[in-house]
Amino acid sequence: MKINFTKYQGTGNDFVMIDNREGIFPKNDTVLIEKLCDRRFGIGADGLILLENDPETDFRMVYYNSDGNESSMCGNGGRCLVAFAKSLRLIGNETDFLATDGLHHASILNDGTISLQMKSVDMVTIANDYVFLNTGSPHHVMLVDDLKNFDVKTKGAQIRYSDLYGKAGSNVNFVKQLGDNHFALRTYERGVEDETLSCGTGATAVAIAMHALGKTDSHHIMLDVEGGKLEVSFVKEGSVYQNVFLKGPATFVFEGEITW
Numbered sequence: 001m002k003i004n005f006t007k008y009q010g011t012g013n014d015f016v017m018i019d020n021r022e023g024i025f026p027k028n029d030t031v032l033i034e035k036l037c038d039r040r041f042g043i044g045a046d047g048l049i050l051l052e053n054d055p056e057t058d059f060r061m062v063y064y065n066s067d068g069n070e071s072s073m074c075g076n077g078g079r080c081l082v083a084f085a086k087s088l089r090l091i092g093n094e095t096d097f098l099a100t101d102g103l104h105h106a107s108i109l110n111d112g113t114i115s116l117q118m119k120s121v122d123m124v125t126i127a128n129d130y131v132f133l134n135t136g137s138p139h140h141v142m143l144v145d146d147l148k149n150f151d152v153k154t155k156g157a158q159i160r161y162s163d164l165y166g167k168a169g170s171n172v173n174f175v176k177q178l179g180d181n182h183f184a185l186r187t188y189e190r191g192v193e194d195e196t197l198s199c200g201t202g203a204t205a206v207a208i209a210m211h212a213l214g215k216t217d218s219h220h221i222m223l224d225v226e227g228g229k230l231e232v233s234f235v236k237e238g239s240v241y242q243n244v245f246l247k248g249p250a251t252f253v254f255e256g257e258i259t260w
């Protein structure tokens with residue numbers, strides 16, 4: 001069997017995109033998906049995303065981590081999928097699509113960046129030395145002194161596999177404050193089991209966590225990730241963070257054909 005793929009990246013978080021509107025991709029073939037994401041034996045990516053038909057919205061997003069398993073929401077992947085849908089002429093500059101965590105609205109802005117509405121967050125757990133919240137995917141957030149030299153892979157894996165998060169695990173974000181509304185973060189992603197250059201749900205989690213901790217009063221947060229810059233904005237109504245938007249670039253890398 002053969003199918004076309006396109007690779008996109010958003011601030012260095014990279015994805016294999018497949019138009020599966022005809023349903024021919026073997027969705028349960030974990031080994032194939034892991035191999036396609038492998039950086040030596042495959043195309044190389046942090047995840048694989050299927051674009052599928054949805055009766056109520058423009059399309060449906062199905063996300064797999066590079067370990068081959070279907071997972072929860074991917075913010076950078078969602079932004080890249082919007083760029084992919086535009087290239088397929090499926091959408092104009094505005095779209096509504098369905099992902100595992102519900103409905104998402106997105107806009108392609110004049111400068112080509114993509115603004116993606118993320119789910120509202122109604123629960124933020126503040127512990128002694130970390131914050132936990134779910135922005136479509138689960139995120140552990142903690143401030144560290146020396147972010148540049150921090151061992152993200154070792155410490156991230158320890159927390160991801162700790163009793164705190166059980167079998168499901170969590171993504172883990174390490175943060176440094178750079179200014180009033182400006183933070184740098186590095187993320188360990190579950191399902192990749194390594195640091196990635198960026199994580200959109202992670203950047204969203206950091207922005208909300210820093211607001212919840214009182215580190216910023218701003219509702220518009222600038223985030224430096226290893227692969228570039230993201231912006232997160234939100235409104236807080238009572239204890240709920242809503243109208244949450246993640247903004248940043250989503251870039252075509254290359255395309256080709258998969259045979260299996």
Ligand SMILES: N[C@@H](CCC[C@H](N)C(=O)O)C(=O)O
Nearest residue numbers: 071074075076137199200201
């Ligand atoms: N890179 C993603 C997050 C992908 C999901 C995550 N690895 C998980 O399984 O929870 C993003 O940009 O949000």
